[in-house]
Amino acid sequence: MSPALQGLITIFIGVGGCLAYFYGSNIFLDKVLFPAKGIHAGRNINRANMVRPWLFLMPALLALGLYLAYPVVETFRLSLSERLPGGASQYVGFDNYRRMFAEDKFWEAMRNNLLWLLIVPAAATALGLLVAQLTDRIKWGSFAKSLIFMPMAISFVGAAVIFKLIYDARPADQNQIGILNALWLQFDGGFGSVLILRVLPALMFAGFAAVVGYAAYLVGRPIVKPAAHVVEGIALKLLRVVGAVLLSWVAVLSALNVIDSATLAMPYGEQQTWLTIPFWNNFFLMVVLIWIQTGFAMVILSAALRGIPEDTIEAAIIDGANPFQIFFKIKVPQIMNTIVVVWTTITIVVLKVFDIVFAMTNGQWETQVLANYMYDKLFRSNDWGVGSASAMIIMLLVTPILVWNVYNARKEMR
Amino acid sequence: MDNIAGTKSSLNWAVHISVVLLVVLWIFPTVGLFVSSFRTADQISTSGWWKALFPSEQSLTLRAADPDDFAVQQADGTWVVSGNLFEGGTEAEISRWGSSSREISAYAAGEAADLGDGESFAVEANGDYVWSSVDQPSGRGQRVFVTAVTPPEFTLENYDTVLGQGVVQSLLVYIVAAVIVGTVAGFSARSLRPDHTRSAVIVFGFGSLILLSVIFGLGTGQGGGQASDDMAKAFFNTLTVTIPATIIPITIAAFAAYALAWMDFPGRALLIAAIVGLLVVPLQLALIPLLRLHLEIGIGKGYLGVWLAHTGFGMPLAIYLLRNYMAGLPRDIIENARVDGATDFQIFTRIILPLSFPALASFAIFQFLWTWNDLLVALVFLIDSSGNTTVMTRQIVELLGTRGGNWEILATAAFVSISVPLIVFFAMQKYLVRGLLAGSVK
Structure with missing residues (x-):
């Protein structure tokens, strides 16, 4: 049939x-x-x-x-169990987890997933917010938005092909057909290269470090100097401590990157196989997901921006606030809830990311992520114990968001 | 919105420019794939696609006509072969040429070269050549390496290779015909039944498209080889997975959503909370247990399994979206109907279902995009070792592995696979946005 x-x-x-x-x-x-x-x-x-x-x-x-x-x-x-020959299985306690924790590939996947978790939701939300704000006040805004939203319809596999074409590298004696290499070969270490490849990234890292540091300060301040009339539970306090420590750590890391990016020796004039450069190739893979998810963030944040009561903005304008003050001090605080929702939604997508890595590098060159590690264990090594253990790790990482969502939904229903 | 108080922002031009830049940056990758799918393998591998829109300089290897057939003896006894290097092919402007692969740009256009043994060869800029020899030349035609500026050129060849001969062309013709039929139907419907204009356009348009494809077939029916057979098959397999996997969850979820929105029973709040929780459970967890279950109860790997899996995985979002929408419907309508003696079943089918169309459409688009674009579920539950049930995403990953260098096939295959979601996306963007807004604000 x-x-x-x-x-x-x-x-x-x-x-x-x-x-x-x-x-x-x-x-x-x-x-x-x-x-x-x-x-x-x-x-x-x-x-x-x-x-x-x-x-x-x-x-x-x-x-x-x-x-x-x-x-x-x-x-x-x-x-918690192990497959025996013949289809039966046997309880082995946390043996699978122990075996998994002893593997380098697992820790590589954990590290990469953490990187993805830090960068993709942040970048997609920030870009989405930027686009939503910029398109909000121009006439052809909805047209621009629908073009930026378009990658949402494209499969991860399709996007992988699209970006493989961008990252393509040809031998030195041929014309480069990947745009990234074609651009790269334009740089020769002169003034333009210093400006774009050293000063600009250093500024970006410094700006990021400043923003994260400020966020850490905002999160951590109430611990040292509690607000007068707000009583916070012990759980919230603990959360604040953890959040502040994590954020300051990220801020320090990115501040260190300022020096790194300014002093890095760069191989000018040589074509690069971008996806095989350890560590940095993770970022080239992340770009694909950011490209897709920005549209999602933009659509939701744009609706939230539209929902802000106009009189608050009018009042700010009358008080003499400039556009940046209006955006950061009036608009962003009012849509903070939506930003959190967008952030968590993209975080979940990131935790499950599989197709992009599977299609582009298949975890080679230190780009492994948890979902692909799990697929590897399940269907290539046929090791169901470790595969299930890594799936449980993904579940564990999702659980805080799950609890948070359920908590909010219950609160809303009442 | 900043203009409310009457001030026009001085940053307006900067906003316009940055939005233009962002949009260009965002569509650039997709345009690259689109343009590449219309270029030949040679063009793709010799120049970047962004140069495809302009005349480009290329190195070509051409061959003069076979001297055994075309050599003509002149009055003075020499033999001459003349003609045009581009005969039957593309036109180009030659700037440099050479006769050996080591010196491909030894001579300028218009110069004559001495090949030794009394042979000489001359090439003009437009490709005309004269090859003269003292002795009668034999063997194959002289090879010529030229550096030429070729005008931009696009081809449908790749689509013929990937989808089969003439599929795109006939599809385009049918679509034009369908648009005409749809417009005519719309006009006639407007005079007869004004309220049915839109549905008449859609029904007649799609009807004629399908009818034409069935009657005349798509293309000549001849495949362009291995790639074509696989891709066309994968296209229909994807379609086979997608449609039931979209329709069945909607039916099931709609009833459940109605119960959760408008019926009172103990445990309702708990159930809703559970569904919100299940929304984020990674489907990775389900792979092994369910594959085992499917193998045990005899479904095995196949369409039934993948339909069931998609139904299960799509269920939380479906119920969540539909419940939220249905709960927002006016209470009066439903209570009036109850007072008039309608049963719950009647209220649902006669009132709630028609009113919930926007939410149903939103979810349908989500589920369609998700199942069409899915790779993981298909890999685990559908594709067996025979490879007969492969889907497009899987086929593209396969191409990435085996034909990593064949960009023309890869780009075309990828573009075929993303074109359907793109059409759905642009046609029904309104519902997609609505669904996103309803589904994510928790």
Whole structure:
């Protein structure tokens, strides 16, 4: 049977089956099980109404339970056991985790994932905010936005091909067909090269360090000097300490990069195979995801910017605020919630990132990430124990966001 | 918005320029792929695509006509072969040329070269050549290496190779025909049933497109070799995965969303919280347990498995989006219907479902884009060792591995695979944005 025909039949059976189930079960409930007539009419109606929601929910709950809830438990069980020849399995405690922690490749994946986590959400959110703000006040803004939003529709694999073309390298005696190498060969160590390749990155790192340092200060200040009328719980205080320490660490790292980027010896005039340069190739891969996710951040932040009450901005203008003050002191604080949402959403995407690395480097040249490491373990080495263990690590990293989302959703419902 | 108080920002021009720069930066990569898919392998490997729009200087290897057939003996006894190097091919302006691969630019256009053994060769800028020899020349035609400025040139060859002969051309013709039929149908519908104009355009347009493709076929039906067979097959496989995987979760989720939005039962809040939690559970966790389950209960690797998997993975977002939308519908309508004696089933199918169309469309686009672009789920649940069920994303990864250098095939294949989501994206952007806004603000 041709798959297309099979697909049509599946649609028919799937949709028809669902409708038949819903219709049939409702009829059964009303007419046979608890008919709304006779002496018990009232009681029956009540009972039917108690059962009915579960009829409506049943297929969805089955799908959710089987495809999302059960795997969490089962993967945890698998990560604690080892496959024996013949299909049986044996409980081995945390052996798989111990083996995984002893592997260099795992720590490389962890380090890279951390880099991705730090950079991609930050860059995508910042760029999205920038575009949203810039396009907000020009006439052709919606057209510009839809073009920047477009990469959202492109698959990670398609994007990987697009960027492989950009990073392509040809032997020295041929014309470069990758734009990045063609640009790179324009630099020769002269004044322009110093300006663009040394001064500009140094300034960018310094600016980033300043912003992160300021954020660390904002997060950490209430610990030292608590605000007069705000009482914070111990958990929040702890969170503040951790946040401040992490942020200052990032700030110090990027400040150190200022010196690095200003003194780095650069191989001018030689074509580079960008994806094989250890450490830096991670950034070339991240660019792909930033390129895709900026549109997402922009759409949501743009809607949030539109939602800001106009009188707050008017008041600021009358008080003599300049455009930058309006943006940073009036607009950004009012959409902080949305920024956090965008940030966490992109963070989740980053944690699951697989296709880009799989298609572009497949984890070679020190670009491994957790999801690809896991795929490697599962389907290449056939090591289900370690594979499940690394999947549990991804789950563990997602859990804080999961808890936060659930907490917020509950708060909203009340 | 900064202009509310009457001040026009002095930074206006800077804003315009930076937005232009950002937009150019953002579409540049995609344009590169698009342009490359219309260039031949030679053009792609000799010059960057950004030069494709301008005349470019290329090194070409050409050959003079076969002397056995074309040599003509002159009155003075010498033999002459003359003609044009570009015969039947592209036109170009030759600047330098040479007769050996070590010196490809030994002579300027218009110069004559002495090849030894009484042979001489002359090439003009437009490609005309005269090859004269004292003895009768034999063997193959003289090779000539030229440096020429060729005008920009684009070709549909790659699409013929990837999709099969003439597929793109016939598709383009059918689309034009479909647009005409749709417009005519729209005009006639406007005079008969003004409220059905839009649906008439869509139905007749797509109907005629499908009808034309079925009757006349796509192209000549001849494949352009291995790549074409694989890619065309992968295209239909992707379609086969996508459509059921989009429609089935919507049906299931719509009922559940209605129950969560408008029916009162104990545990409802808990369920909603659970669904919000499941939204972010990485599907990586599900790979092994479910693959094992599928193998055990006999579904194995195949379409059924991938449909089920996509249904499960799409469910939380579907329920979440639809519930949020349905909960925002006016309470009066539903309560009036209840008072009038409508059952829950009737309220759902007659009132809620039609009113929820925007949310249904939003989710449908999400799920469509996600299933079309997916690689991981297909790799794990669908593609078996026979390779008959391969999807496009997988096929492209394969091409990246085996034909890393064949940019013309790779670019074209990638562009074919992203063109469908792009069309959906630009046609239904409104719903996509709405869905994003509803789905992410938690």
